[in-house]
Amino acid sequence: MTQQIQSASDEAVRERVESLLAEMTVAEKAGQLTQYFYMGFMRDQAKDGAPSQPEMVEAAMTRSGVGSLLFLMDPAEINRLQRMTIEGNRLGIPALVGFDVIHGFRTVLPVPLAMAASWDPAVIEQGQAVAGREARAVGIHWAFSPMVDIARDPRWGRIIEGAGEDPYLGGKVAAAQVRGFQGSDLSSPDNVIAGPKHFAGYGAALGGRDYDESNISDAELWNIYFPPFKAAIDAGAANIMSAYMDLNGVPAAGNRWLLTEVLRDSLGFEGFVVSDAQAVHDLFTHHFAADLADAGARALNAGNDMEMTFVDPAFDHLVAAVEDGRVSIETLDTSVRRVLTAKVRLGLFENPYVDEARAAEVLVDPAHRQVAKTAAQRSAVLLRNEGELLPLAADELSSVAVIGPLADSPRDTLGPWIFDYDLAETVTILDGIKARAGEGIDVQYAPGIRPAFRTFPSMFDAWPNNTPEDPADFDDDAELAKAVELARASDVAVLVAGEWQNMIGEGASRSSLELPGRQLELIQAVVATGTPVVLLVMNGRPLDLRWPAENVPAILDIWYPGSQGGKAVAALLFGDDSPGGKLPFTWPRTGGQVPIIYNYTRSHKPNDQWRRDWDEESTPLYAFGHGLSYGSFSYSAPTLSSESIAVGETLTVSVTVTNEGSRAADEVVQLYIHQRYGTSSRPVRELKGFQRVPVEAGASATVEFTLGPDELSYWSAVTRDWVQDATTFDLGVGGDSTVALSTQFTVTA
Numbered sequence: 001m002t003q004q005i006q007s008a009s010d011e012a013v014r015e016r017v018e019s020l021l022a023e024m025t026v027a028e029k030a031g032q033l034t035q036y037f038y039m040g041f042m043r044d045q046a047k048d049g050a051p052s053q054p055e056m057v058e059a060a061m062t063r064s065g066v067g068s069l070l071f072l073m074d075p076a077e078i079n080r081l082q083r084m085t086i087e088g089n090r091l092g093i094p095a096l097v098g099f100d101v102i103h104g105f106r107t108v109l110p111v112p113l114a115m116a117a118s119w120d121p122a123v124i125e126q127g128q129a130v131a132g133r134e135a136r137a138v139g140i141h142w143a144f145s146p147m148v149d150i151a152r153d154p155r156w157g158r159i160i161e162g163a164g165e166d167p168y169l170g171g172k173v174a175a176a177q178v179r180g181f182q183g184s185d186l187s188s189p190d191n192v193i194a195g196p197k198h199f200a201g202y203g204a205a206l207g208g209r210d211y212d213e214s215n216i217s218d219a220e221l222w223n224i225y226f227p228p229f230k231a232a233i234d235a236g237a238a239n240i241m242s243a244y245m246d247l248n249g250v251p252a253a254g255n256r257w258l259l260t261e262v263l264r265d266s267l268g269f270e271g272f273v274v275s276d277a278q279a280v281h282d283l284f285t286h287h288f289a290a291d292l293a294d295a296g297a298r299a300l301n302a303g304n305d306m307e308m309t310f311v312d313p314a315f316d317h318l319v320a321a322v323e324d325g326r327v328s329i330e331t332l333d334t335s336v337r338r339v340l341t342a343k344v345r346l347g348l349f350e351n352p353y354v355d356e357a358r359a360a361e362v363l364v365d366p367a368h369r370q371v372a373k374t375a376a377q378r379s380a381v382l383l384r385n386e387g388e389l390l391p392l393a394a395d396e397l398s399s400v401a402v403i404g405p406l407a408d409s410p411r412d413t414l415g416p417w418i419f420d421y422d423l424a425e426t427v428t429i430l431d432g433i434k435a436r437a438g439e440g441i442d443v444q445y446a447p448g449i450r451p452a453f454r455t456f457p458s459m460f461d462a463w464p465n466n467t468p469e470d471p472a473d474f475d476d477d478a479e480l481a482k483a484v485e486l487a488r489a490s491d492v493a494v495l496v497a498g499e500w501q502n503m504i505g506e507g508a509s510r511s512s513l514e515l516p517g518r519q520l521e522l523i524q525a526v527v528a529t530g531t532p533v534v535l536l537v538m539n540g541r542p543l544d545l546r547w548p549a550e551n552v553p554a555i556l557d558i559w560y561p562g563s564q565g566g567k568a569v570a571a572l573l574f575g576d577d578s579p580g581g582k583l584p585f586t587w588p589r590t591g592g593q594v595p596i597i598y599n600y601t602r603s604h605k606p607n608d609q610w611r612r613d614w615d616e617e618s619t620p621l622y623a624f625g626h627g628l629s630y631g632s633f634s635y636s637a638p639t640l641s642s643e644s645i646a647v648g649e650t651l652t653v654s655v656t657v658t659n660e661g662s663r664a665a666d667e668v669v670q671l672y673i674h675q676r677y678g679t680s681s682r683p684v685r686e687l688k689g690f691q692r693v694p695v696e697a698g699a700s701a702t703v704e705f706t707l708g709p710d711e712l713s714y715w716s717a718v719t720r721d722w723v724q725d726a727t728t729f730d731l732g733v734g735g736d737s738t739v740a741l742s743t744q745f746t747v748t749a
């Protein structure tokens with residue numbers, strides 16, 4: 001029955017799309033494939049009598065229609081432009097409104113890398129459901145999110161937008177985000193289209209420099225970079241964004257192998273592909289296309305359905321390209337069908353406008369703030385806790401020193417890639433600690449140092465509050481001395497250090513991983529007082545923490561924790577809840593170790609009796625999957641349903657985890673495998689299962705995993721296809737990626 005309703009509605013969508021298509025001119029079709037930024041603030045910036053950017057977009061609306069608009073967030077403005085769009089084109093086709101809903105809209109969630117560190121698909125799904133609900137309420141139909149690019153080089157600032165280094169974790173996080181955004185029905189007033197991006201390989205930019213070329217072997221593409229996209233597609237993602245850069249010598253936006261053979265034929269994607277901003281124009285810049293017309297034709301022929309642009313779309317030349325035969329009408333129609341299908345599925349023809357009063361209510365929903373707080377709590381990672389300094393015992397403390405400029409910076413608490421935030425409601429770390437400590441504990445604050453600044457400006461500087469303020473009359477030596485004195489006079493010092501939010505994200509690659517500014521000096525001076533120090537790290541990439549890792553007893557990675565960050569962090573500091581997040585990447589000791597990953601392939605001298613680097617340990621500072629809690633976990637040996645299975649069969653692994661500690665806590669139980677030999681060489685270990693489980697003090701939980709063809713197959717550069725070998729596997733289950741792989745099973749032919 002359900003099946004029939006489903007196919008009937010699919011049929012209705014198809015009929016609607018075909019009847020529109022039959023009415024459309026070639027120019028109108030090209031219009032539907034164009035997505036414009038609408039930069040309202042540039043209206044006054046027109047030069048020499050030429051129309052301004054928004055005027056150009058408005059002219060396009062009445063010329064042949066526009067497919068989509070982006071970078072709008074005010075519901076009244078969206079309604080106004082939607083009306084202009086609908087009334088501007090003969091067939092009344094509404095615009096898709098897209099926006100970078102990356103980690104929340106008005107309610108700001110922890111940054112995506114932090115969400116991944118929760119290893120909690122349920123909380124990730126809830127978070128993006130809140131973000132999608134707020135976005136749709138103001139009239140946004142489509143989130144340019146999740147970013148599912150695997151990132152193994154933290155110099156690349158966009159590592160913060162993804163789920164880290166691992167394809168398995170990345171796949172689970174990607175799918176949860178798509179489910180959160182899209183729900184089960186795109187026409188619901190609470191759901192938006194998800195647009196996983198940037199297909200593909202953007203995270204492997206040469207030297208970690210944003211937008212630079214990526215050179216990735218086919219085996220790495222299939223085994224590492226594509227799987228999160230596959231997971232997102234399987235979860236129903238209705239859009240994909242292609243990438244900016246050159247992948248193995250061909251720009252992604254004009255790469256037919258990538259956008260058609262891989263994306264459609266192998267990964268089964270049926271939705272529409274949008275380019276990244278100006279990326280179709282860039283085909284020309286890349287020295288790939290001869291001119292804009294060539295760029296447009298080649299992008300469309302490659303499988304890039306829609307062009308994202310500020311002005312002067314390359315896709316305006318599609319009309320000529322159809323006339324001169326460079327683009328077939330069938331190719332054009334296929335792309336237009338995909339875009340119209342999205343509009344019909346969203347119910348835009350029936351409900352193109354939003355209720356502004358409802359939008360105002362949705363944006364202040366207290367339930368959304370609660371989701372953000374829970375997410376911030378669950379994403380924090382306890383990196384070190386010597387002598388169980390944490391949790392702080394509120395009844396034994398009379399004073400707390402809160403130190404560091406990031407501790408009291410609402411804008412930095414939120415992190416990058418947000419636009420509709422409310423600084424007034426943002427709970428900073430200082431606010432949160434003050435509120436939680438209550439009357440009995442004296443909480444005093446000292447910045448200690450001035451903020452650190454980027455050497456070169458950021459592409460987001462046009463937005464308000466992007467750069468930290470340099471405080472007037474700031475006496476550096478006196479302020480440092482004040483902070484040190486405050487720490488000396490307090491029972492405990494909570495020091496917040498990391499990167500300012502404008503130092504990470506798009507266009508924020510970095511050549512070093514050091515703590516910027518005088519932060520290390522501040523940490524060292526505060527530690528020297530002898531007062532116990534808790535270091536809270538505010539970051540979106542691993543930083544050089546070699547000194548703190550040896551000298552600061554407690555280190556909690558709080559990332560950029562979002563609107564409710566301060567509340568969440570205070571609850572963790574005082575033990576109302578236990579940290580339980582785990583690192584979604586390998587934490588290097590120093591920038592020179594980059595890239596360093598846990599699932600590398602063994603080679604010459606695998607036992608490392610000679611250190612690879614003569615000036616540094618070969619190991620990371622913290623392993624992938626590392627994270628402590630206020631519990632203390634022991635693991636039983638894994639039991640297998642069978643020690644031998646045939647290719648194609650499945651076995652189950654079960655393990656009992658016991659909390660030997662005196663506090664309830666979550667553990668992320670992680671399963672790793674290693675294939676001993678096969679058609680190709682295989683990594684030393686690979687994550688193939690995880691589950692975050694709450695365990696009361698003294699209690700146990702049993703966790704079960706399944707291993708079958710999905711987990712045991714891989715893409716081999718020898719057969720140039722997926723294989724599952726008959727071979728022996730080692731397996732281990734534990735709390736991080738250093739667990740011993742002491743159990744074996746075999747797979748027979």
Ligand code: BGC
Pocket residue numbers: 100144197276277506
């Ligand atoms: C980014 C995309 C983003 C787009 C629209 C680009 O510069 O690479 O991730 O969605 O801008 O803002």
